[in-house]
Amino acid sequence: MKKELTRQQYLDLYYYMRLNRAVEDMMVKLFRQNKIVGGLYSSLGQEAISVGTAYALEKKDWLAPMIRNIGALLVKGVPPRDIFMQHMAKYDSPTKGKDGTSHFGDLDDLHIVSPISMLGDLIPVMTGVAMAGRYLGQKIVAMTWIGDGGSSTGVFHEGLNFAAVQKAPFVLILENNLWAYSTPIRKQVPLENLADRARAYGIDSYIVDGNDVVAVYSTAKEAVERARAGEGPILIEAKSFRRHGHAQHDAAEYVPKEMRAYWEARDPIALYEKFLSSEKLLDAKSKNEIEEKINTLLGKEREFAENSPMPPAEFAETGVYCTGDDCHKIRAKWERPVSEVTPPRSSVQAVWTVPGFGSGKGSAGANAPIHFGEPQPAETEAPETGKPAAKSPANVAKVAAKKTVKAAPASASRKARR
Numbered sequence: 114m115k116k117e118l119t120r121q122q123y124l125d126l127y128y129y130m131r132l133n134r135a136v137e138d139m140m141v142k143l144f145r146q147n148k149i150v151g152g153l154y155s156s157l158g159q160e161a162i163s164v165g166t167a168y169a170l171e172k173k174d175w176l177a178p179m180i181r182n183i184g185a186l187l188v189k190g191v192p193p194r195d196i197f198m199q200h201m202a203k204y205d206s207p208t209k210g211k212d213g214t215s216h217f218g219d220l221d222d223l224h225i226v227s228p229i230s231m232l233g234d235l236i237p238v239m240t241g242v243a244m245a246g247r248y249l250g251q252k253i254v255a256m257t258w259i260g261d262g263g264s265s266t267g268v269f270h271e272g273l274n275f276a277a278v279q280k281a282p283f284v285l286i287l288e289n290n291l292w293a294y295s296t297p298i299r300k301q302v303p304l305e306n307l308a309d310r311a312r313a314y315g316i317d318s319y320i321v322d323g324n325d326v327v328a329v330y331s332t333a334k335e336a337v338e339r340a341r342a343g344e345g346p347i348l349i350e351a352k353s354f355r356r357h358g359h360a361q362h363d364a365a366e367y368v369p370k371e372m373r374a375y376w377e378a379r380d381p382i383a384l385y386e387k388f389l390s391s392e393k394l395l396d397a398k399s400k401n402e403i404e405e406k407i408n409t410l411l412g413k414e415r416e417f418a419e420n421s422p423m424p425p426a427e428f429a430e431t432g433v434y435c436t437g438d439d440c441h442k443i444r445a446k447w448e449r450p451v452s453e454v455t456p457p458r459s460s461v462q463a464v465w466t467v468p469g470f471g472s473g474k475g476s477a478g479a480n481a482p483i484h485f486g487e488p489q490p491a492e493t494e495a496p497e498t499g500k501p502a503a504k505s506p507a508n509v510a511k512v513a514a515k516k517t518v519k520a521a522p523a524s525a526s527r528k529a530r531r
């Protein structure tokens with residue numbers, strides 16, 4: 114861990130990791146008391162990823178968590194009571210008891226898009242959020258998370274390609290925790306580093322130790338600022354380990370003992386405590402104070418959640434289908450004509466512009482995709498002719514590769530067309 118943050122930032126990261134763990138520990142107790150209605154997932158050992166990445170966002174930025182990202186919700190400002198009540202399906206929960214896990218968001222204030230259970234689907238959705246922010250000149254960044262297993266879904270690839278070609282200000286955190294249910298990583302993808310998936314889409318990626326919260330934060334911060342500056346999407350692979358089973362029902366006996374022992378010895382909170390005390394940022398007294406603060410807060414939040422009623426029975430048949438304006442206004446808040454907010458005709462003065470957007474600069478270098486009919490930069494291939502305009506090493510390699518492909522005989526190509 115390197116020292117480069119303010120003292121308050123170091124302590125914030127610590128507080129949120131501890132809070133993340135304490136909230137989940139409390140939910141395990143509630144689960145064992147039969148008070149949790151839906152599935153309960155754990156991010157034990159992965160707290161540094163949710164906390165470190167979400168902490169790199171600004172208030173105006175958007176995120177969409179997955180099941181192991183309660184830490185990100187807490188950093189963004191969701192009160193623990195909402196997380197408790199949501200899992201207990203209470204009437205005061207964000208979804209008023211209609212969901213028993215974490216499918217809730219807050220589009221108005223906190224800028225949180227609800228999780229989507231279908232793995233990977235948040236990638237195109239958050240790409241859309243990022244693009245919308247750009248159209249509106251808001252200079253926001255959108256972030257979401259995906260697991261090692263989820264990175265093999267079709268929509269992961271479609272979504273990332275779409276984000277790349279649109280140069281969306283989007284950061285994708287790939288949490289490689291080595292397991293997808295009971296499938297070990299080596300049985301589901303033949304790559305050593307999942308960050309390599311970014312290459313297929315011409316975008317940049319980072320690999321970071323997911324158990325080192327300072328490294329996670331610094332990497333995410335750099336990626337977020339690059340995305341905000343218009344360099345396009347960035348993928349971060351955070352390497353870690355899923356210390357519990359897939360959910361409460363799964364004892365994960367299929368995980369080798371040595372593997373578990375290795376990662377238990379690298380607990381992200383214990384590692385961070387060591388760092389903080391060696392840097393004289395945390396002593397026993399302030400550690401106790403933080404612990405006290407969390408215990409008091411969670412005691413109150415739990416009490417509130419337990420006292421919240423279950424939804425009335427008749428509520429079950431309401432709000433299932435949207436019935437239009439008497440359900441909720443679906444119109445976008447800005448209510449401007451679509452043509453006005455669609456580039457390049459927009460008459461709305463954006464508060465920012467991306468210098469490279471449309472002119473070819475991307476996170477992977479000069480040969481970035483072209484948008485909205487902008488002229489070709491000198492170094493890229495002209496679409497009409499297919500000829501490279503300049504002899505950069507990459508272009509020379511491309512031409513050489515093309516030359517080696519022999520033209521098929523005319524009869525063969527006719528057959529192929531039929």
Ligand SMILES: Cc1ncc(C[n+]2csc(CCOP(=O)(O)OP(=O)(O)O)c2C)c(N)n1
Nearest residue numbers: 181230231232260261262263290292293294
């Ligand atoms: C498209 C899709 N396929 C299958 C599932 C069922 N499913 C839910 S979680 C999960 C495992 C996910 O593993 P990974 O992406 O590595 O995330 P982790 O649980 O390790 O955080 C599966 C297969 C799903 N939700 N969506």
Ligand SMILES: [Mg+2]
Nearest residue numbers: 260261292293
């Ligand atoms: Mg996984």
